Amino acid sequence: MTRVSTVQNYNIMTSNLMKAQIRQNDVGAQVASQKIATDLRGYAKNAEVLTAMRSAQTKINGLLDQTKLVTNRLDMQNTGIGRVADGTKDAREAIANAMAAGNATTLMQQLQAAFSEVVQGVNTKSNGLYVFSGAQTQTATTTAATMADLTAAPSTASLFQNDQYITTNRVDEQTNAKTGVLGDALGTATFDAFKQVQAYIDANGAFTGNLNDTQVNFLKGMLTTFDTAYKSVVDIQGKNGVNQKRFEAAETDLSNQADTLTTMVGGIVDVDMAEAVTRLEAAKLAVQASAQVFTSLQASSLLNVLK
Secondary structure, three states: OOOOOOOHHHHHHHHHHHHHHHHHHHHHHHHHEEEEEOOOOHHHHHHHHHHHHHHHHHHHHHHHHHHHHEEEEEHHHHHHHHHHHHHHHHHHHHHHHHHHOOOOOHHHHHHHHHHHHHHHHHEEEOOOOOOOOOOOOOOOOOOOOOHHHHHHHOOHHHHHHHOOOOOOEOOOOOOEEOOOOOEEEEEHHHHHHHHHHHHHHHHHHHOHHHHHHHHHHHHHHHHHHHHHHHHHHHHHHHHHHHHHHHHHOOOOOHHHHHHHHHHHHHHHHOHHHHHHHHHHHHHHHHHHHHHHHHHHHHOHHHHHHHO
């Protein structure tokens, strides 16, 4: 007589069905997450390499974030230095134009506007902080507002409130660079040029109407003074520009490194979706087959024969 069912057959089929379901769940999780595993145990021999790569990623991403912040601050510094340079140049051109016309009717207004541009440049802010104040980022770099403040102050130096802390940042893992610019270094030469004009005005009166020989001689001497001040500001802007290029290059290099590491990590942790979907379909079929065999085995039970 043929045996209808055994405990051993049930155990085998139940085990096969459970294994098929586990495989389906594992592959389904990979397809859903697009990752091979959720923890390092799932990467076996690649776990140590993966840990090292992720550590490198963290370090590079930290440097990249810092580099982006430094680049933004250097951009703001360049804007502020540019305003100081423009104000200095505008004052020089206003004096030259007045001399060429022999008339200084609008000279005072032009000089004051130029000085206001210089002050705004020196007091440049980035994210609410004064970029030329050294470590005193909450304090306005200069207290000067008008040309009259230049001669009223005991000295030009007293008009600047920055300290002498110069910001230093890492260009890469081996190189540091001084990126900070101090307000007194940026503005002293220009302030002194305007101060000479204001001192002459305080002693001799404002420039109005046609210029006399004494006024012309004084203003002629001021052209050289403003030229020197302008060159000083442009030199500072050039150095800032060099730093901008260095950090832009560093940002590009770090971005490339970050992309390369992301690709390498992806090669370890990312699932081949086409292959994973194929495995998932195979796992589903295995579950269905196991379930079908289990159902058939149930139908062959001695109980069904005895009914």
